[in-house]
Amino acid sequence: MAKKPSMGRQKIKIQKIEVKNHLQVTFSKRRSGLFKKASELCTLCGVEIGIIVFSPAGKVFSFGHPNVESIIDRFLTRNPVPNAHDPFHLVEAQRNASVRELNLQLGHILNEVEAERKRGESLDAMRKANQSHYWWESPISKLGLEQLEQVKVAMEDLKKNVNQQAANAVFMANRGGVFDHYETKPLPSHGSNINNIAAAAANGNFGYCHGFF
Amino acid sequence: MTRKKVKLAFISNDSARKATFKKRKKGLMKKVSELSTLCGIESCAIVYSPYESQPDVWPDARGAGRVLAQFKRMPEMEQSKKMVDQESFIRNRIAKAADQLKKLHMDNREKEVTHLMYHCLTGKGLHCLALPDLNDIAWMLDHNLKEIYKRIEAIRMDHAPPERTQQQHLFAEWMGNPGDQMGGDEDIIVPFNDTNSHASTIWSNVIFP
Numbered sequence: 001m002a003k004k005p006s007m008g009r010q011k012i013k014i015q016k017i018e019v020k021n022h023l024q025v026t027f028s029k030r031r032s033g034l035f036k037k038a039s040e041l042c043t044l045c046g047v048e049i050g051i052i053v054f055s056p057a058g059k060v061f062s063f064g065h066p067n068v069e070s071i072i073d074r075f076l077t078r079n080p081v082p083n084a085h086d087p088f089h090l091v092e093a094q095r096n097a098s099v100r101e102l103n104l105q106l107g108h109i110l111n112e113v114e115a116e117r118k119r120g121e122s123l124d125a126m127r128k129a130n131q132s133h134y135w136w137e138s139p140i141s142k143l144g145l146e147q148l149e150q151v152k153v154a155m156e157d158l159k160k161n162v163n164q165q166a167a168n169a170v171f172m173a174n175r176g177g178v179f180d181h182y183e184t185k186p187l188p189s190h191g192s193n194i195n196n197i198a199a200a201a202a203n204g205n206f207g208y209c210h211g212f213f
Numbered sequence: 214m215t216r217k218k219v220k221l222a223f224i225s226n227d228s229a230r231k232a233t234f235k236k237r238k239k240g241l242m243k244k245v246s247e248l249s250t251l252c253g254i255e256s257c258a259i260v261y262s263p264y265e266s267q268p269d270v271w272p273d274a275r276g277a278g279r280v281l282a283q284f285k286r287m288p289e290m291e292q293s294k295k296m297v298d299q300e301s302f303i304r305n306r307i308a309k310a311a312d313q314l315k316k317l318h319m320d321n322r323e324k325e326v327t328h329l330m331y332h333c334l335t336g337k338g339l340h341c342l343a344l345p346d347l348n349d350i351a352w353m354l355d356h357n358l359k360e361i362y363k364r365i366e367a368i369r370m371d372h373a374p375p376e377r378t379q380q381q382h383l384f385a386e387w388m389g390n391p392g393d394q395m396g397g398d399e400d401i402i403v404p405f406n407d408t409n410s411h412a413s414t415i416w417s418n419v420i421f422p
Contacts, residue, residue, distance in 0.1 A: 016253045027252040034244050036306075038258075039299050041241060044224050045234040048261040051245065052284050054254045060284060061295040068296050072281055075259050075268060095300065096223075102303040103221050109310045116317035123324040130331065137331050140360045145368050152361045158334055159354045165339055166347040173344070 020056075027056055035063040043099065050075070066092065234262060242271045255280050326353045 017023040031053055038049050042065040050064045050071030062068045131137045136151050143151065224230035238260055245258045249272075257277035260269040270277045284292060297305070326349045333339050333350060342350070 012251075014247050014250050017251050023252050027248070027254070030244070030248045030251070034241070034248060035297070035302055037237070037241050037244060039302055040221060041234070041237045041260075042299060043221055044219070044237070045230050045262070046223055047234065047263075049241075050259045051256070052280055053245075053248065053256040054280075054283070056252055056254060059295060060287060060291060062284070062292070063297050063302060065299050067298045071259055071261070072284075074261070075270075075277070076281065099299045099303065100222070102300060102307065106303055106307050106310065107221070109307060109314060113310055113314050113317065116314060116321060120317060120321050120324065123321060123328065126328065127324065130328075134331070136334065140357065140364050143364075145365065148361055148365050148368075152358065152365070154334055155354050155358050155361070158330075158339075159351060159358070161339055162333070162347050162351045162354065165342070166344060166351065169344045169347065 023056060031055075031061055035061075038063050039065070043103065048074075066095065231264060234264065238262075238269060242269070245271050255283065257281065322349075323353075326350060330354060330357075 017026055034051065034053070038051055041047060042049055048065055048071060050068055051062065052068075053061045055061060064071045127137070131139075135143075135147065136154070140148070140151075224233055241260070242258060245256055248254070249256050256271075257280040258271040259277060262269070326346070329342070329346060330350045330353045333342075
């Protein structure tokens with residue numbers, strides 16, 4: 001399940017890329033990065049920018065602040081800078097405010113992504129450590145027949161216990177209406193797919209008595 | 214050159230702002246140029262600033278004019294399809310990040326549940342868990358068992374004798390090939406490194422530390 005680590009920063013020669021696939025990937029990434037840099041420059045220094053980029057496939061991407069059309073018009077007509085006291089000053093102020101908001105939102109969510117990524121890495125490390133100690137945690141493809149049989153029996157056993165425990169939990173919940181450990185509605189039975197798991201995770205339903213993690 | 218994290222806000226200090234502008238504008242032009250060369254595509258960049266009366270243009274005014282003309286020749290819809298301003302650009306990035314986060318959540322939850330499952334496999338802590346975790350562990354067990362059944366089946370197939378008709382079977386017998394009639398499973402006992410190999414006492418407390 002773990003992603004292979006990427007190659008990291010590689011130094012490349014600035015000349016036309018030969019491999020079509022690499023070219024397309026590079027275009028996609030660099031175009032995005034270019035627009036990001038342009039957006040930052042606009043915010044940091046309060047300047048107006050227009051960028052037009054044709055893709056290898058012939059599509060056109062453009063970035064403009066305040067917008068692409070006004071930059072193009074300004075450039076082509078070579079008119080002097082519009083008066084700063086005109087009514088559109090207010091519009092610009094509003095636009096900048098919402099960009100500020102959006103940037104904050106973006107920063108926040110990027111932090112969350114980074115946190116989740118780190119969590120994933122530590123979970124991977126834990127798994128790896130466990131696998132070196134306990135043979136039954138090895139991937140199924142690596143186990144021999146008798147080992148498989150053993151693990152099979154153990155899991156079938158556990159499954160019975162888990163279902164029993166779950167049934168108890170539902171019974172207890174329905175009995176007194178006391179929702180000590182779980183605040184949301186009970187999830188569907190063990191046929192639930194991983195999407196429901198994600199929803200549960202998002203709700204924070206980790207009702208452990210003592211933290212494992 | 215130090216890499217301090219810059220706050221993404223208008224730089225109020227005039228000289229700092231001018232310095233940043235010069236550096237970043239230079240970097241931006243370099244990036245446009247590289248993109249064009251690496252990918253063999255047409256592009257242009259136009260930067261207006263309060264510091265200069267004329268805009269800074271890449272590749273140059275004529276080259277930019279050419280690209281703009283090419284742009285304007287495209288149908289209106291094609292022009293605007295991938296057109297963004299700051300707001301829409303940032304919104305797109307937020308959406309992408311949100312998707313990424315969702316996927317990471319799911320992956321991590323799966324890892325967590327797997328860990329829980331193995332923990333409970335050794336006979337600990339089942340009573341401590343809340344319903345959502347129990348459900349997820351049950352799901353994970355089903356998933357793993359399915360794989361195990363498949364794998365066991367695959368191994369058995371590998372070592373099973375080829376399909377024989379009744380006649381072939383008898384023929385083989387007559388030819389004196391006693392060994393072939395067994396499933397051959399007994400040959401596949403894989404030695405493993407743990408101290409215990411008695412199937413009957415697998416999950417007792419003696420084995421797990």
